[in-house]
Amino acid sequence: MAERWHLSAADIRSLVGRGVLKLSVRIVAQPACLSFEERTEENEPFWVPAEHKVFSGLGDLAHRDAFQLVRGGEVRITHVLLPDPGLVTLRNEDGIRLGYGDLLVRSDHADQLQREVIGAPVKEAEAFDYRLFVYGDAEFAFTTPQARALEFMLRQTQAGAPDQHYTEILNAVGSSCQRLSSLFSRKPYWTRLLKKTVGQRGWYHLDPDFVVWRLTSS
Template sequence: MRLERDAFELSELVDRWGIAGADIRYLVASNRMRLSVRIVAQPAVLHATEWTAEGESFFVPVEEKVFSGLGDLALRDAFRLVRDGEGHVTHLFLPEEQMLTLCRDGGICFSHVDLLVRRDCAEALEREVLGVPLTTSEAFDFRLFVYDGREFAFTMPQARALEFMMAQTQAGAPDQHHSDILNAVGSTSQRLSSLFSRKPWWSQLLCKTEGRRGWYHLDPDFVIWLLTRHRD
């Protein structure tokens, strides 16, 4: 009998697709493969998303409960687990913009064998990458460059945020929530404006998505310039 599962173990997908660890780390780091873990009967605090008048999201606790089920890892936790093999996790994310805080002191230690990929994510990735070599575009240094007649100089975390957004754009997901951008670079800031403090021209490159509070995208002209800058 074959069970209809809601998620697959990462190890079985690696075997099925025949891809290397470096490819897995790339897929996770670029947020193309979102990883999950399953917890059983763990005390937790459920948080819901609320919004400020400026359109920035934040979590508020709404319920203490014993939770069993799938939870999605933050990007930095997911990458740490595929890189180091194990690590402690204190927060998990659920559908409908909810978050779990695990009540056990120090969180729960997960290892590589605990990593799961939700069925819908696995099926989408299978269509995208099965039999297709995973390649990266020529590296661009987002720390210092001249664009549209203006010199831009960014710190490493700021540059990683732009690099993450470019990778998402090339992967077909140009619009990203600010919390995912901040998680991708391991920032403790709550807002992009804090991450890019004292860099007044950052919003020329990273624009708010109209009609979607808290979402951003790279300026289309900047993307075109990045993709065509070496052409005659």
């Protein structure tokens, strides 16, 4: 896929994060519950379990799982989606672990991507104001330097370097603070968006759910 379209790892992360590139995996002989979508009178979707069986076949990764895999190199999944639409829930509570080598793209989706996206001019996205926005169930308000730090981290994530040392973040926004917590003083909720990288002291990354939201929100 990457060779066919001359895509870098950062390009793939961006396409997956924006929901443009949908990834699939082949499930082999896994005990599972198959459910199919129905809708309420208000046209709200819900899943109805249909049968328990040993499932083998191609399944589509949920958006969050796909992004975590291309970002971190692996992910553990407990379900995949079917085109019908359907849902395959693995009966193994621990799920199965997947890596890059497991990734596939359905041929019809690859053809559509080739026609509509690859080689097409990239539209410049409308500027996002990190100084004031609503995410999840909360309103976030930041100063200009704080907003620039978040913007810097998203650019680095898209460029394939999601983990950044706090000194690089402070330098990027021209801050004289000695710590990241000082830059975000009086904004305790900043830790919902910027997470400490496990095993790397002083390094941070954007929360993956926030990255997905930013790349898919208009």
